[in-house]
Amino acid sequence: MKCIYCGCMDSKVVDSRQNEEGTSIRRRRECESCGKRFTTYETIEYTPVLVVKKDGSRQVFDISKVKVGIMKACEKRPISMTTIDKMVTEIQRKVLNSLEQEVSSSYIGDLVMEQLRDVDEVAYVRYASVHRQFKDINTLLNEIEELVKLKDSLSSDKQNKKSEN
Numbered sequence: 001m002k003c004i005y006c007g008c009m010d011s012k013v014v015d016s017r018q019n020e021e022g023t024s025i026r027r028r029r030e031c032e033s034c035g036k037r038f039t040t041y042e043t044i045e046y047t048p049v050l051v052v053k054k055d056g057s058r059q060v061f062d063i064s065k066v067k068v069g070i071m072k073a074c075e076k077r078p079i080s081m082t083t084i085d086k087m088v089t090e091i092q093r094k095v096l097n098s099l100e101q102e103v104s105s106s107y108i109g110d111l112v113m114e115q116l117r118d119v120d121e122v123a124y125v126r127y128a129s130v131h132r133q134f135k136d137i138n139t140l141l142n143e144i145e146e147l148v149k150l151k152d153s154l155s156s157d158k159q160n161k162k163s164e165n
Contacts (some may be wrong), residue, residue: 008033038080040133049095050102056100063092070112073127077120087115102110106131 001011008031024043030036047062067088074084090113095103109131116124121143125144134140 003031003034003036004038005036006031006034011038014091040075047101048101051108052102052104054105061095061103063088064110066091066112069117069127070123073116073123076119079120079123083119087112090115116149117150
């Protein structure tokens with residue numbers, strides 16, 4: 001680290017402490033040339049993920065928008081905020097771990113639908129109707145039929161596993 005007093009590139013760390021939130025580390029350094037001390041802060045550098053919208057525009061990924069969408073889909077449903085927060089955390093983890101600098105809004109919508117499908121079928125259909133832009137009742141019925149088929153196949157898989165044991 002370059003000394004702010006003499007410009008020497010050699011310094012040693014005398015003391016390190018994490019801040020109260022745990023988001024940065026305060027390091028007390030001593031220049032090996034002039035002996036003066038100075039403080040530096042080390043923080044995690046996040047590479048912003050951009051969301052490519054359907055119209056081609058780009059926005060910085062904002063997890064709070066995802067949370068609002070999930071909360072709207074779960075309105076008046078017996079789903080706790082803890083469950084919603086877990087879904088949001090999982091979606092954020094998948095987006096940030098994708099190592100992509102740009103993700104499509106439809107990819108994020110699919111992640112939300114994946115989480116909602118496992119938590120509440122009504123919230124899933126509500127969200128799907130907006131995300132997939134259902135044009136008519138037949139499209140909605142097709143989505144519900146797919147959901148029922150998936151649920152049936154999952155329950156038959158569970159039955160097969162029980163009979164094997």
